[in-house]
Amino acid sequence: MDKMIKSSEQISLFCRLNINTKRGLPIRSSEMGMLIYLVKTDGEKTPNAVAKFFKVTKSMATNMTTSLLNNGYIEKKQSETDKRSFCLIPTNKAVRLVDDTYEEYFKMMSVLETKMGEKDFDKLISLLETANQILLEEKNNG
Numbered sequence: 001m002d003k004m005i006k007s008s009e010q011i012s013l014f015c016r017l018n019i020n021t022k023r024g025l026p027i028r029s030s031e032m033g034m035l036i037y038l039v040k041t042d043g044e045k046t047p048n049a050v051a052k053f054f055k056v057t058k059s060m061a062t063n064m065t066t067s068l069l070n071n072g073y074i075e076k077k078q079s080e081t082d083k084r085s086f087c088l089i090p091t092n093k094a095v096r097l098v099d100d101t102y103e104e105y106f107k108m109m110s111v112l113e114t115k116m117g118e119k120d121f122d123k124l125i126s127l128l129e130t131a132n133q134i135l136l137e138e139k140n141n142g
Contacts, residue, residue, distance in 0.1 A: 018108055025101065027071065030054075032097075032105065034064050035073060038090045039098040044079060045088045055136060073097070 025032050037053060038045050051061035065088060068074045073094040079085040090098070113121040 026097070027068070027073070028064075031064050031068055031073075032101070034061075034068065035090060035094050035098050036102065036105065038074065038088055039095055040102075044081065046079065046085050047088065048085070050088070068094070 027035070033054065034050055037050065047061045047065050048058060050056075050065070051058045054061070065074065065076075069076065073091055075089045075091060076086040077089050079087050112124070116124065
């Protein structure tokens with residue numbers, strides 16, 4: 001049991017240290033992640049695509065979309081390929097926010113890669129991907 005407690009404490013500390021580096025944003029960190037996705041990726045982006053990309057519910061993606069719409073970070077445009085759907089378009093305000101904070105947002109990952117070395121950093125990311133996949137499967141089966 002001591003191993004599980006220590007493991008849980010280390011994972012919690014890692015998450016808190018990583019999340020705390022993103023303070024000072026005018027929006028929630030989940031919304032910032034969505035803006036980065038909208039600004040930095042190509043192609044049409046819909047609320048459904050956001051939900052799939054971030055592995056969240058459609059209602060959670062809709063809530064983030066609504067908040068970003070209300071705060072002037074995105075606009076909705078009817079999809080040209082599916083008239084029942086809407087594309088999410090980042091505004092100039094969103095692009096400026098992403099450009100201004102993108103480097104800082106990923107600074108901790110860069111620090112980890114530099115100080116751990118590429119091999120150990122890649123191993124950490126690979127293990128996290130495996131852990132996330134297991135947890136997602138448990139969540140979907142539970």
